[in-house]
Amino acid sequence: xxxxxxxxxxxxxxxxxxxxxxxxxxxxxxxxxxxxxxxxxxxxxxxxxxxxxxxxxxxxxxxxxxxxxxxxxxxxxxxxxxxxxxxxxxxxxxxxxxxxxxxxxxxxxxxxxxxxxxxxxxxxxxxxxxxxxxxxxxxxxxxxxxxxxxxxxxxxxxxxxxxxxxxxxxxxxxxxxxxxxxxxxxxxxxxxxxxxxxxxxxxxxxxxxxxxxxxxxxxxxxxxxxxxxxxxxxxxxxxxxxxxxxxxxxxxxxxxxxxxxxxxxxxxxxxxxxxxxxxxxxxxxxxxxxxxxxxxxxxxxxxxxxxxxxxxxxxxxxxxxxxxxxxxxxxxxxxxxxxxxxxxxxxxxxxxxxxxxxxxxxxxxxxxxxxxxxxxxxxxxxxxxxxxxxxxxxxxxxxxxxxxxxxxxxxxxxxxxxxxxxxxxxxxxxxxxxxxxxxxxxxxxxxxxxxxxxxxxxxxxxxxxxxxxxxxxxxxxxxxxxxxxxxxxxxxxxxxxxxxxxxxxxxxxxxxxxxxxxxxxxxxxxxxxxxxxxxxxxxxxxxxxxxxxxxxxxxxxxxxxx
Numbered sequence: 001x002x003x004x005x006x007x008x009x010x011x012x013x014x015x016x017x018x019x020x021x022x023x024x025x026x027x028x029x030x031x032x033x034x035x036x037x038x039x040x041x042x043x044x045x046x047x048x049x050x051x052x053x054x055x056x057x058x059x060x061x062x063x064x065x066x067x068x069x070x071x072x073x074x075x076x077x078x079x080x081x082x083x084x085x086x087x088x089x090x091x092x093x094x095x096x097x098x099x100x101x102x103x104x105x106x107x108x109x110x111x112x113x114x115x116x117x118x119x120x121x122x123x124x125x126x127x128x129x130x131x132x133x134x135x136x137x138x139x140x141x142x143x144x145x146x147x148x149x150x151x152x153x154x155x156x157x158x159x160x161x162x163x164x165x166x167x168x169x170x171x172x173x174x175x176x177x178x179x180x181x182x183x184x185x186x187x188x189x190x191x192x193x194x195x196x197x198x199x200x201x202x203x204x205x206x207x208x209x210x211x212x213x214x215x216x217x218x219x220x221x222x223x224x225x226x227x228x229x230x231x232x233x234x235x236x237x238x239x240x241x242x243x244x245x246x247x248x249x250x251x252x253x254x255x256x257x258x259x260x261x262x263x264x265x266x267x268x269x270x271x272x273x274x275x276x277x278x279x280x281x282x283x284x285x286x287x288x289x290x291x292x293x294x295x296x297x298x299x300x301x302x303x304x305x306x307x308x309x310x311x312x313x314x315x316x317x318x319x320x321x322x323x324x325x326x327x328x329x330x331x332x333x334x335x336x337x338x339x340x341x342x343x344x345x346x347x348x349x350x351x352x353x354x355x356x357x358x359x360x361x362x363x364x365x366x367x368x369x370x371x372x373x374x375x376x377x378x379x380x381x382x383x384x385x386x387x388x389x390x391x392x393x394x395x396x397x398x399x400x401x402x403x404x405x406x407x408x409x410x411x412x413x414x415x416x417x418x419x420x421x422x423x424x425x426x427x428x429x430x431x432x433x434x435x436x437x438x439x440x441x442x443x444x445x446x447x448x449x450x451x452x453x454x455x456x457x458x459x460x461x462x463x464x465x466x467x468x469x470x471x472x473x474x475x476x477x478x479x480x481x482x483x484x485x486x487x488x489x490x491x492x493x494x495x496x497x498x499x500x501x502x503x504x505x506x507x508x509x510x511x512x513x514x515x516x517x518x519x520x521x522x523x524x525x526x527x528x529x530x531x532x533x534x535x536x537x538x539x540x541x542x543x544x545x546x547x548x549x550x551x552x553x554x555x556x557x558x559x560x561x562x
Contacts, residue, residue, distance in 0.1 A: 017120065018095045030427075032424065033467065035135040060241045114386070117382045128140075143186065144180070177225060177229070181232040185351045192225070244355060272352040281345070296419040312408070315411065319403035346373075348375065363420055366556035452489070452490055453466060459551075462557065462558035462560065490548075514532055518531045518532070
């Protein structure tokens with residue numbers, strides 16, 4: 001029975017293991033960072049419909065991503081302030097992505113020994129962990145789901161025997177492409193190259209005959225994709241404010257290319273950089289992945305340790321059983337898998353040749369951009385293990401050692417994702433407690449007031465509690481149902497200047513003039529400090545920063561655990 005339906009059994013196994021990686025933390029997740037800004041706009045919108053929520057959140061910053069805005073608005077319309085519904089929807093995308101990777105691999109007639117572990121490892125890697133936890137980033141997960149579905153539909157359309165079937169599959173592929181690009185930009189280079197690369201692969205291996213019909217159909221499919229992508233890129237260029245490029249796009253691309261080969265950039269530096277990318281994906285989440293997982297899981301609850309062990313055993317046993325009778329790929333196949341992984345990895349970051357909006361980090365919200373590149377990293381990891389195993393003398397030995405290697409990688413990702421998730425769960429508890437205490441202290445916020453939150457660390461590890469004006473302001477707008485709420489968070493970036501309190505994060509400065517309506521609230525003691533003038537503010541801020549006991553964090557990264 002197992003021999004007759006390997007794809008069905010493999011798909012079920014991938015789905016079960018990736019779902020298992022979600023169960024421990026999913027019910028405890030909440031809202032973070034930009035989530036609160038969106039929720040504040042929704043909660044105070046005069047039009048309490050999905051269209052109204054969309055209009056309320058529409059801005060120049062998000063105009064190029066209408067699918068993201070519609071997704072966020074629809075989820076709020078469905079679930080309101082209950083975060084579980086949001087995270088369940090995202091969980092579907094998280095599970096679908098490795099299943100689609102496996103389906104694409106099988107459609108390309110890749111060896112089961114390659115396709116199954118690549119999909120499994122991709123579904124468990126922590127490289128893009130914030131896409132699992134952060135509501136506003138769910139559009140990124142959807143973008144990858146739609147991109148993979150588009151690639152799969154194109155492959156099915158190519159081999160459709162009837163024109164009607166080919167057109168239906170092409171329609172699905174085109175819809176997926178549009179949804180993907182209008183939700184987020186990261187998969188765009190992968191979509192641009194997928195169709196010709198897949199066709200070349202099949203022709204090279206003699207799996208698609210060079211008939212006139214096949215050639216014309218493939219050319220038509222590729223042409224439709226290119227025209228669609230060109231139109232979508234034009235739309236984004238006309239609507240985006242994120243490129244920068246004050247000196248022109250060509251000059252900026254040239255500067256980014258030079259920036260990409262610098263080896264002296266610090267962690268968390270903005271902009272494409274090959275050395276930081278390799279460090280994150282192939283060192284800390286490559287060669288050091290099991291070591292980092294052990295370091296984290298050692299302090300995890302016993303239940304999570306047991307769950308991780310169960311995942312490791314399940315992966316080991318399943319792969320050892322189903323792969324032992326499979327034809328074993330030679331070294332050339334493994335080299336090809338790793339080389340293709342390098343290409344996919346590069347394409348996953350290629351969009352950042354046009355802008356500086358990327359940071360390379362193992363954790364924190366900045367790793368949201370790694371969701372496409374992580375597929376290439378998974379291919380490289382599996383290819384590397386396969387190359388090492390190819391040195392062993394017998395297929396039985398190879399399958400067992402290979403299963404051990406993939407189980408180590410998969411369970412390490414499983415462990416890291418769940419330990420990081422515990423930080424996000426804790427951060428949400430702190431958020432709720434803080435907001436409830438503020439609401440207890442203030443039945444209503446004073447009109448036109450500005451509240452500065454003191455006594456709360458902005459990060460729990462890589463997870464954000466409150467770190468900026470937009471998240472804390474949005475949270476107060478939700479709790480008090482008023483657009484007039486203004487707020488910020490006390491951090492070492494805050495200064496008391498001559499004209500008012502100044503703060504800046506992610507390159508966005510804020511200034512609050514001294515007045516009787518500017519005050520600080522200390523979450524620990526519940527005390528309120530008015531800040532009517534510079535002298536009072538400087539004395540208060542000096543005391544506040546001196547008494548702070550927060551580990552140093554960094555925007556986009558939080559407090560890194562490694």
